[in-house]
Amino acid sequence: MKKSAISWACLFLTCGLLMSACQSKDKQKTDSTGSTGTPAGMSAIKDDVSQKTVVQIAVGSPDHTTLVAALQAAGLVDVLANPGPFTVFAPTNAAFDKLPKGTVDELLKPEKKRDLKNILQHHVTVSMYKTESFKDGQILEMAGGSKITLSVKDGQVKIGDAAIIGTVQGSNGIVHVIDGVLLPPAKK
Amino acid sequence: MWSRIKLSKLSYLALALLIGGLIFIVCSPKKDTMGTDDAASKVFVPPGSYDDFYAFLSGGFSGQVSVYGLPSGRLLKVIPVFAVNPENGWGYTEETKPMLTSVHGFIPWDDSHHPELSMTDGVPDGRWLFINANNTPRIARINLGTFRTDEILEIPNSGGSHASPFTTINTEYVVSATRFSVPIPDKDVPIASYKENFRGTVTFIKVDPKEGDMNIAFQILVPGYNFDLSHAGKGPSNGWFFFSCYNTEQAHTLLEVNASQNDKDFIMAVNWKKAEEYIAQGKFKEWASEYQRNRWDERTQTTIVEKLNKVKMLDPKECPDMLYLMPCPKSPHGADVDPSGEYIAGGGKLAGMVPVFSFSKMIKAIEEKAFDGDRDGIPVLKYDAVLAGEVQESGLGPLHTEFDDKGYGYTSHFITSEIVKWKIGTWEVVDRAPTYYSVGHLMIPGGDSKKPWGKYLLAMNKITKDRYLPTGPELTQSAQLFDISGDKMKMLSDFPTIGEPHYAQGIPAELVRKREVKFFDINKNEHxxxxxxxxxxxxxxxxxxxxxxxxxxxxxxxxxxxxxxxxxxxxxxxxxxxxxxxxxxxxxxxxxxxxxxxxxxxxxxxxxxxxxxxxxxxxxxxxxxxxxxxxxxxxxxxxxxxxxxxxxxxxxx
The missing domain is CATH 2.60.40.420 (Cupredoxins -  blue copper proteins)
Structure with a gap:
């Protein structure tokens, strides 16, 4: 009986050893040699005190959960955590809801990643455009290479058909909240 | 049931072996991380052994050049160039103080950007390393026998020497083009008169083939754009130089927005053999231009300062067929020529693809006058007439391309923080690898020459945030080493750098070591x-x-x-x-x-x-x-x- 107690202890010890023997490395940052998979980019940096990036602004907004899910699915979260500077036109959840039923679910499928990326890149331009700098008729070239025209009428700025309904300044860019989703011309 | 099992001493031994074996199996490093493919063993250079390559990294705002061994990433030396270095008296001793003087007086600091090795037949030869000072325009030549700066030549008629100092295939010339256009000659004018008064220049510096001494051969007056980077032609394109330019809008304020309006800026092609002909024909004007040449005299161990006051200036309006503009989207940075000399990769830093131009198509377009008008009298070639292909959806913010010896280009993408490998000819993306974080330039030893040694690629990153132990608000920049010998790029290691490297050069160590100087012969000291x-x-x-x-x-x-x-x-x-x-x-x-x-x-x-x-x-x-x-x-x-x-x-x- 005494011996079997020892053997039980041995078995527990074995399991414990097996579980813990290789864990010490996990406490370190994932290495970036590519051999253990690709680590996250700048979006994974732990920093609660610096001004928020455009991505962190979106993540922190309850009205942009669809946009954030889409950015994640398209692999653009890290891109928008980089230094930029970016101007992001951020459709609200309500804006996505205006799309035909099932559109968002369809776009979130892995096989639609390229289309989703194209659409999202049509919402980003490299430069920091403040609201007051927009001019009626101004054409912006978006990150994907597509173009879109701005209108300014009676103080209301619209990009394409979507109205800017709020603006948040971030560390690496500026977020203009819009009430519609911008669809780029179809890619070749 | 388990409690009934009686374990003999032998069983304990067997159990112990089993446990040991299990731990070994579970924890055995995968082949990928510890076996023959192991990253650590690929960068490990045993104590007392030498690295295979020298890497010369610009020091950016440190003003210096740092020398690393690859693949280990060990820092071997910081060569003082454009900034004083009290550690070894550079810029403090009576002998070296004059090296840092200019027409503006003593200049204790500058911003060193692009190192470029001297070449023989399009291949780095390990004699000299050239580097530019971006702030007060100058080009330095470093002696790779002594690892010291032997010469600093001031560039007149320039505001910011950025598209510099790239060399022709036999180091006949080193070039310098202006980042900031200024009135030429400089004068007191309203800044708002930019379009009327501000111009750029491209300077061709003749390099003495034996001693390396630099002399300004001629300058070319060019439109008031910002010239960014450059590379010489080689093979069929030898005789040409290619310069990227942005701010073709000629904005003089808030360039962040105002210099990003045009869909396409340009890569300017310069037929320097034609320019030589014009010089020989006397088609230049002699311009009064004050500048200084500071040259180290090995014999007397002192700096010889020469004050110079004129340059030969070529005006493209009077010199046809010398300059052409190739439209390149959008605000291009790199202008990088592949090892064959046929292709020129642009890097539109606000674009989402890499345009690659064809030299033979360019020549044909010139012959057929496939022009889209002109800018300041310089013909603009039709984009489709000179384009070889586009690397589509390469990533965002392509900056700079280096080449390997297997037919691939590697382009850094700043905005998406990645290196994109693509195939010359098909222009398809074949691999991509993230960098940590925000890559600027790349370097493959010989990667801008006729003969790349395509074993390693070094990515130079602008941001390191959480990559190393923190050091307060100011963090180091980094270099990340990739193994590019296989189909897929594989990150091996990273290491902190001196200042901010904007570009680097790499060369097999033996090509430099054969010039090694161990000490100075006291019998030849004529100080x-x-x-x-x-x-x-x-x-x-x-x-x-x-x-x-x-x-x-x-x-x-x-x-x-x-x-x-x-x-x-x-x-x-x-x-x-x-x-x-x-x-x-x-x-x-x-x-x-x-x-x-x-x-x-x-x-x-x-x-x-x-x-x-x-x-x-x-x-x-x-x-x-x-x-x-x-x-x-x-x-x-x-x-x-x-x-x-x-x-x-x-x-x-």
């Missing part, structure tokens, strides 16, 4: 104040100026006691290291000096200017550990009041 042995040591007063001829050897200075200095004297310590042995520098420092130390290589003479302010005793000593009696290598200088009668006296061995 005006050389002291070839302790018996020649002396101290001579001429009015308020006192010169000290001093030797340093293990482990004493001669003289080591000097009296008769007075407050108000200007003292020059000319210290000669009379050793003829490798790796035995001596240092010299004296209390209260408002100067740097001297660090004197064997066979060399260095001079410290010293102006004592108070009477008293001033110890001096050797600062570089030289022997077991290094701590004994010291001396005293006695300084008396200005009106004292203490005569000059000193001791000798």
């Amino acid at each position: 005006k104040y050389v002291t070839k042995g302790p018996r020649e040591a002396k101290v001579v007063r001429t009015g308020k100026e006192v010169h000290v001829w001093m030797t340093a050897s293990r482990s004493h200075f001669t003289p080591d006691n000097i009296e008769g200095f007075k407050v108000g004297d200007v003292v020059y310590f000319h210290v000669t290291n009379i050793e003829q042995d490798w790796d035995v520098p001596h240092g010299f420092a004296i209390k209260g000096t408002q100067n740097s130390e001297l660090l004197i290589m064997p066979g060399e003479t260095c001079t410290m200017k010293w102006e004592p302010k108070k009477a008293g005793i001033y110890p001096f000593y050797c600062t570089d550990f030289c022997s077991a009696l290094h701590q004994e290598m010291q001396g005293y200088a006695r300084v008396s009041e200005a009106n004292s009668n203490v005569p000059i006296s000193f001791n000798k061995d």
Whole structure:
């Protein structure tokens, strides 16, 4: 009986050893040699005190959960955590809801990643455009290479058909909240 | 049931072995991380062994060049170039101070950007390394035998030498083009008159094939754009140079927005053989232009400063068929020529693809006059007529391309922080690898030459945030080494860098090592104040100026006691290291000096200017550990009041 107690202890010890023997490395940052998979980019940096990036602004907004899910699915979260500077036109959840039923679910499928990326890149331009700098008729070239025209009428700025309904300044860019989703011309 | 199992001693042994085996199996590193493919073993250079490659990284805002070994990433040396370096007296000694002078006076700092190795037949030859100063436009030439800056040439008629210093395939020329257009010649005008008054220049610097001496051959007056980067043609395109330019909007304020309006800017193609013909025909105008050439004279170990006052200027309006503009989206950075010389990759830093131009199509387009009008009289070639292909959806913010020896281009993408590998000819993306974080330039040893050594790729990153232990608000930049010998790029390691590397050059170590200098021959030292042995040591007063001829050897200075200095004297310590042995520098420092130390290589003479302010005793000593009696290598200088009668006296061995 005494011996079997020892053997039980041995078995527990074995399991414990097996579980813990290789864990010490996990406490370190994932290495970036590519051999253990690709680590996250700048979006994974732990920093609660610096001004928020455009991505962190979106993540922190309850009205942009669809946009954030889409950015994640398209692999653009890290891109928008980089230094930029970016101007992001951020459709609200309500804006996505205006799309035909099932559109968002369809776009979130892995096989639609390229289309989703194209659409999202049509919402980003490299430069920091403040609201007051927009001019009626101004054409912006978006990150994907597509173009879109701005209108300014009676103080209301619209990009394409979507109205800017709020603006948040971030560390690496500026977020203009819009009430519609911008669809780029179809890619070749 | 388990409790009924009786374990014999043998069973315990078997269990122990089993446990051991299990741990071994579970924890055995995968082949990928520890076996033959192991990243650590690929960058590990055993103690006492040498790296395969030298890597020369620009120091950016440090103004210097850093030298690393690859693949280890070990820092071997920081070569002072455009910034003073009290560590070895660069810019402080009487011999080196003139190196940092210009028509603007003494310049203690600059921003070094793009190192470029000298080439023979389109292949780096390990003789010299050129690098540009972006702020006060200058080009330096570093001697790769001594790893010292041998020459600094000022570029007149320029505001910011950025598209520099790229070389032709036999180092006939090094070029420099302006980042900031300015009035040429410079004059006092309203900034708002930019479009009317501001111009750029491209400078062609002739390099002496034997000595490396640089002389401005001619300049070309170009439109007031911002010229960013460049590369020379090679193979079929030898005789041409390609310069990227942005701000073709010619904005002079808030360029962040105003210089990003045009869909396409340009890569400017310069037919420099044609330019040579125009020079030979006398089609230039001689422009009054003040600039300075500072050249190290090995014989006298001093800087020879030449003040120059004119350049030959070519105006494209009077020199047709010399310049052409190839439209390139959008705000291009790199203008990188592939090893064959047929393709020129642009890098539109606000674009989402990499356009690659064809040299043969360019020549055909010129012949067929496939022009889209002109800018300032310079023909603009039709984009489709010169385009070889586009690397579609390459990523965001393509900056700079290097090439391997297997037919692939590697383009850094700043905005998406990745390296994208693509195939020359099909323009398809075949691999991509993230960098941490925000990559600027890339370097493959020989990757901008005819013969890349395509084993490693070095990515130079602008941001390191959480990559290393934090060091307050200011963090290092980094370089990340990739193995590119296989189909997929594989990150091996990263290491911090000096300043901010904007570009780098790499070369097999043996091509540099064969020029290695171990010390300077004291018999060839013709410094005006050389002291070839302790018996020649002396101290001579001429009015308020006192010169000290001093030797340093293990482990004493001669003289080591000097009296008769007075407050108000200007003292020059000319210290000669009379050793003829490798790796035995001596240092010299004296209390209260408002100067740097001297660090004197064997066979060399260095001079410290010293102006004592108070009477008293001033110890001096050797600062570089030289022997077991290094701590004994010291001396005293006695300084008396200005009106004292203490005569000059000193001791000798």
